[in-house]
Amino acid sequence: MTTQIRHHLTDDLLMAYSAGSLPEAFSLVVASHVSMCDECRARLAGFDAVGGSVMEAMEVADMSEEAFGATLALIAANEDAEPAPAPRTGLFPAPLRDWIGGDVDTIVWRGVGGGVSQAVIQTRGPETVRLLRIPGGTAVPDHGHGGTELTMVLQGAFRDETDRFAAGDVECADEDMTHTPVAEPGPDCICLAATDSRLQFTGLLPRIAGRIMGI
Numbered sequence: 001m002t003t004q005i006r007h008h009l010t011d012d013l014l015m016a017y018s019a020g021s022l023p024e025a026f027s028l029v030v031a032s033h034v035s036m037c038d039e040c041r042a043r044l045a046g047f048d049a050v051g052g053s054v055m056e057a058m059e060v061a062d063m064s065e066e067a068f069g070a071t072l073a074l075i076a077a078n079e080d081a082e083p084a085p086a087p088r089t090g091l092f093p094a095p096l097r098d099w100i101g102g103d104v105d106t107i108v109w110r111g112v113g114g115g116v117s118q119a120v121i122q123t124r125g126p127e128t129v130r131l132l133r134i135p136g137g138t139a140v141p142d143h144g145h146g147g148t149e150l151t152m153v154l155q156g157a158f159r160d161e162t163d164r165f166a167a168g169d170v171e172c173a174d175e176d177m178t179h180t181p182v183a184e185p186g187p188d189c190i191c192l193a194a195t196d197s198r199l200q201f202t203g204l205l206p207r208i209a210g211r212i213m214g215i
């Protein structure tokens, strides 16, 4: 699974997650990807170590050579401090399954038009994280973003104007981007998507769909 992941988290997201400053909705997507991706887990461990050493350095303002050496040793020891991923028994990565308290079979889907369904996941803060289920061959209506949208594919695959995204991949779309994700033919494409503002659909029909979807 890990070797097939082609689209990864940005340093900004990993740093914010490491610092604990990422909203819950986005943290859920980051934790889910990290649990499946050796590369991002290693980069996160690096940010964790740097953050820890900065804290250490602040505590020991006048650091002796000995203390400095000890800090470096601590950083080295911390390098694989990120827990190894729990085995994946169902569809959902462990952090998502733990958050929801179940796997995909416990999800209550709500149709939002065009065969697309969603389930909003409870998190604190004004951001939203939802599961989206898009039947194979179906498009999610054209939309721009009032903010950032972070999407992780859990099953199936989709394409948009930029690339192809398959299970484990993440796409980070910013406010300048309007795209039309289309699920590939085959099994339903199931995604976990966090947004920090309401999505803005651009066409008339999509805009109506957007109102119905409440996204």
Ligand code: ZN
Pocket: 005, 007, 008, 009, 033, 037, 038, 039, 040, 041
């Ligand atoms: Zn990754």
Ligand code: ZN
Pocket: 143, 145, 149, 173, 179
């Ligand atoms: Zn989008």
